[in-house]
Amino acid sequence: MNQEGFLSNINTILNQVVLGTPLYKWALALVVLLFFLLLKNLFSAIIVKSIRTVVSRTKTSIDDKLLLMIESPLRFLFVVIGLWLALDIINLRADILQHFVRSLFIIMVFWIFYNGINVFTDDIYKFSQKFGKELYKEIGSFLIKATKAFIVTIGFLAILQEWGINVTALIASLGIGGLAIALAAKDTAANFFGGLTILADKSLKIGEWVKVGSVEGIVEDLGMRTTKIRTFEKSLITVPNQYIANNPIENFSRRNVRRIKMTIGLVYDTPGETMKKILKDIKEMLENHPGIAKDQTMLVFFDKFNDSSLDIFIYTFTNTADWIEYMAIKEDINLKIMEIVEKNGSSFAYPSQSIYIEKVPEKLTFFDDSRNSTEH
Incomplete structure (x- = not known):
């Protein structure tokens, strides 16, 4: 070509x-x-x-x-x-x-x-x-x-x-x-104004530990329509602002103390004087403990006669809301209570039952497998 x-x-x-x-x-x-x-x-x-x-x-x-x-x-x-x-x-x-x-x-x-x-x-x-x-x-x-x-x-x-x-x-x-x-946008508008309500009320903010209904965790984001909460299982839950605005909000981050509430049981053979000494020692220990809030309610009482224990009711508050510090204080108090109980010669009770037989019959009849009775 x-x-x-x-x-x-x-x-x-x-x-x-x-x-x-x-x-x-x-x-x-x-x-x-x-x-x-x-x-x-x-x-x-x-x-x-x-x-x-x-x-x-x-x-x-x-x-x-x-x-x-x-x-x-x-x-x-x-x-x-x-x-x-x-x-x-x-x-x-x-x-x-x-x-x-x-x-x-x-x-x-x-x-x-x-x-x-x-x-x-x-x-x-x-x-x-x-x-x-x-x-x-x-x-x-x-x-x-x-x-x-x-x-x-x-x-x-x-x-x-x-x-x-x-x-x-x-x-x-x-x-x-x-x-x-x-009508379809009604919920969007409700969530928008719900977000404005949250901001106006200052009921929560990013980084706080809150509980709304069944949702509990750390607030990660507060948006125009939804609020994102990271649970302690590390899952992310998106909650409509309307739901938050219309439900009670429990804000754990805004408390400055945390409660310790417990009941301990002592054995029934603990003498009355020993019980009084134990109650006094526990109360003094709490009053002098650096991790306990002194301006909050403090209760240490012999509460009741339980089925298998003598129950002592303890109610007090730590001076911190931080969870790790709270657990450390609570652990120290538990150990000190153990020391007080052991030092006073008592011990902790555990669920048990005692059966008392007033009189044992002289002759008992037992049945063997062949259904013939034998007297002893």
């Missing part, structure tokens, strides 16, 4: 029409798109890197944060321009092309605002401290999530408006469907 014939075949192939567009235009559109993708990578590797070096030398951090806001959207801009030119080359209808490109620009703009929330997260938390330092993390997290949801919603509505959809008329025309959506 000569050169003219080869070129003729190439020309024929390139002029083949695919989906109403010659093949050479498809190839040119692909080349243009790949070229702008290459420019995007060069922009990231050279220009952005150079700008980052410059802003890192300034005293303020605002320029660094602004660069982080626009860096990803600017890279996306190269993709938008490449798609725009590529679609124009393949003769896509002008109105669709314009709407598509404008939609991408809208996404890019709202992307910058969304990045701004992530970049200025620390500043939002500092701002939320004005509403109270105790719950600034929860308030800041709530503001961040609410603002992100607002940005995404407005961006979505802007894209609908760009494509000629009248958002106001669309909502008004939903009719029964809108009512159904409103």
